[in-house]
Amino acid sequence: MNYYFGEERYGNKMPQIIKVGIADMNICYPPDTITTIGLGSCVGIAIRDVTTKVGGLVHIMLPDSTMVKSNQNLAKFADTGIKELVLKLESLGCSRQHMVAKIAGGAQMFAFQNKTELTGIGAQNTEASKVALRGLGIPIIAEDVGANYGRTVIFNPENGAYEVRAVGKDIRTI
Amino acid sequence: MSDITINNMSDQYFDVLKEIGNIGAGNATTALSQMLNTKVDMKVPQVRLMEFKEVGTTMGGEEQIVAGIYLVVEGDITGSIMFMQKKESARNMVSKLMGKELAGEDFTDMELSALKEIGNIITGAYLNSLSTLTNLTIYPSVPEICIDMAGAILSVPAIEFGTIADKLLLIKTEFTDDVDLSGYFILVPDEESYGKILHSLGF
Numbered sequence: 001m002n003y004y005f006g007e008e009r010y011g012n013k014m015p016q017i018i019k020v021g022i023a024d025m026n027i028c029y030p031p032d033t034i035t036t037i038g039l040g041s042c043v044g045i046a047i048r049d050v051t052t053k054v055g056g057l058v059h060i061m062l063p064d065s066t067m068v069k070s071n072q073n074l075a076k077f078a079d080t081g082i083k084e085l086v087l088k089l090e091s092l093g094c095s096r097q098h099m100v101a102k103i104a105g106g107a108q109m110f111a112f113q114n115k116t117e118l119t120g121i122g123a124q125n126t127e128a129s130k131v132a133l134r135g136l137g138i139p140i141i142a143e144d145v146g147a148n149y150g151r152t153v154i155f156n157p158e159n160g161a162y163e164v165r166a167v168g169k170d171i172r173t174i
Numbered sequence: 175m176s177d178i179t180i181n182n183m184s185d186q187y188f189d190v191l192k193e194i195g196n197i198g199a200g201n202a203t204t205a206l207s208q209m210l211n212t213k214v215d216m217k218v219p220q221v222r223l224m225e226f227k228e229v230g231t232t233m234g235g236e237e238q239i240v241a242g243i244y245l246v247v248e249g250d251i252t253g254s255i256m257f258m259q260k261k262e263s264a265r266n267m268v269s270k271l272m273g274k275e276l277a278g279e280d281f282t283d284m285e286l287s288a289l290k291e292i293g294n295i296i297t298g299a300y301l302n303s304l305s306t307l308t309n310l311t312i313y314p315s316v317p318e319i320c321i322d323m324a325g326a327i328l329s330v331p332a333i334e335f336g337t338i339a340d341k342l343l344l345i346k347t348e349f350t351d352d353v354d355l356s357g358y359f360i361l362v363p364d365e366e367s368y369g370k371i372l373h374s375l376g377f
Contacts, residue, residue, distance in 0.1 A: 021227020022329055023336065037236040038325020041333055061226065061333050068337040076226070076336060109330050110244050110318040121333055150326020152237060167239055167322055168280075 017154070020044075023076035025058035025085050027092065030158035039105035039151045041122035043129045045082055046102045046155040046162050047138065049094035055157025058085045062121070063128030078128035086136055099138045102162040102174060103129055104153050106145040122146065142174035183343075187372055188221045191345050194371065195219030197307060198300040199347035199359045202257075205299035209292065210270045212351055219347040229328050229342060236325030240264075243293030243317050244330060247301065250310035251367045254331045255300065257293045259357025261321060264289055266354040286319060293317045300359055308374040331362040338365045 015031040022042060028034035036044045036059045048055035058081045062068065065077035074080040090096065106126035126145045133140055144151070144164045154163040164172045196219050207214040241264035243257045259267070268285045269276050271292060276285060294317045305312045320327055335342050342362065350356040363371065 021225075022229055022325075022332060023226040023340075038323040038327075038329065040322075040326035040329040042329050061329065061336050070336075070338060070340050073226075073340050076340070107326070109320045109322065109326060148320075150322040152323065152325075 020057050020059050022059055023061050023073050023081075025056065025075040025081060025088075027054065027056045027088060028155070028157050029054055030156075033154055033156045035152070035154045037152045039153060040107055040109045041105070041125060043078065043103055043105040043122075043125045043145070044151075044153045045078075045085070045129055045133070046104075046153070047082075047085055047089060047099050048101075048155075048157050048160050049089060049098045050100060050160070051098045052092075052094050053157050054089060054092055054094050055155060055160075056085045056089055057153075057155050058082060060125060060129065063124040078125055079132050082129060082132040083136065086138065096137060100141045100160070101133050101138050102142045102155070102160070103133075103140060104144045104151050104162065104164050104174070107147050107149055107151070109148065109150065111148075144172060144174050183223070183368070187368075187377065190372060190375060190377065191221045191343075191368070192219050194304060194307065195221065195345040195347050195359070195361065198304045198345075198361065199349065201303040202296040202300040202359055203349050205296045206292070206349070209295060210267065210355075212270065212355075214349055214351045214355065216347055216349040219345060221343070221345050223341050223343050225341055226332055226336065229325070229332050234324075236323060238324045239321065240324045240327060241289060241319065241321045242324075242327040242330075243290060243297070243319050244327075245293075245297050245317050246315040247312055247363075248315070249313040250370055251304070251308075251312050251363055253361070253363035253367055254334060255297050255314070255362070256327075256331060256360045257297050257357065258324070258327070258360060259355070263355050263357055264321075267292060270355075281321070290317050290319050293319065297359070300361070304361075308371055310370060310374055328360075331360070335362060335364070343368070 018034040020036040034057045042061045060081045065071040074084045106122040152165045345361040
């Protein structure tokens with residue numbers, strides 16, 4: 001016996017919130033939404049095809065896969081992660097011309113991080129994400145990057161709303 | 175010399191690292207207890223090799239608001255150490271140290287500074303005992319503090335580790351006084367430091 005009315009409406013399934021971890025990515029169809037929690041210096045790149053309304057989110061933690069030796073996990077890097085997400089969306093019938101991106105994250109959590117070799121890793125991640133998107137010809141239509149606080153993001157592929165939450169701040173939808 | 179990597183760690187190595195966490199955190203907890211003049215217990219340390227995407231869940235929720243005091247470690251052993259606790263617990267700790275109730279929701283500069291100093295003293299105790307045990311030189315940096323979501327704070331050592339590995343190895347010890355203090359010490363040595371630590375102990 002099934003009492004969930006919502007399940008009928010959505011083809012036997014309630015809307016899910018798909019979770020993406022650090023150095024991870026996933027695809028999302030409406031009415032589901034996709035989230036990643038606690039973006040610090042990492043960057044969350046949400047890409048959506050405006051016609052098919054299929055979206056995806058990748059949570060990258062490093063800018064460049066060619067600079068480090070352990071680069072098997074494509075979702076870890078801005079250059080490979082964004083490309084992989086776009087290829088995946090294309091394999092699902094999306095077209096690159098219809099894709100738009102929104103990015104959030106790239107903060108500097110601790111004041112002294114810039115003293116280590118990873119100079120301003122948050123800023124590097126943001127820059128590398130922009131370069132990768134530009135290289136793929138995907139416009140960035142909104143961003144909430146930098147500063148010194150963590151962000152949780154929720155992306156809705158239906159309307160492209162990218163909700164950014166931070167501790168002690170109002171929810172911002174970009 | 176560093177033929178021990180995180181991909182070929184045996185149970186025995188894990189046990190050794192656990193013992194290091196035990197000794198380090200034991201000293202740190204003692205320092206904390208003396209400083210606050212209260213009894214502080216600690217739990218058996220955990221050594222975990224985890225995927226990056228699991229990292230946030232290690233502290234009881236990625237969105238949990240925590241105070242993280244973070245030090246970069248240099249010398250023979252390189253890596254980082256973090257002393258992390260829930261915001262409430264951090265407030266209680268500062269309140270105990272300063273001998274007064276804290277006003278308002280946020281920390282003042284003075285209170286943040288006090289918290290940083292607590293972090294400095296107890297991570298110092300942790301690293302001192304590690305240094306004595308292994309006879310390796312360890313230089314901690316000046317502590318930095320950040321109060322934010324656990325996931326965002328833990329991504330910082332994860333990123334440092336991310337340049338060399340696809341998994342994160344951390345030595346985590348929980349402490350509590352059963353009333354209003356609880357938190358973790360998290361030691362994240364770089365990959366090559368594991369070999370050095372284990373070799374220095376005769377492995």
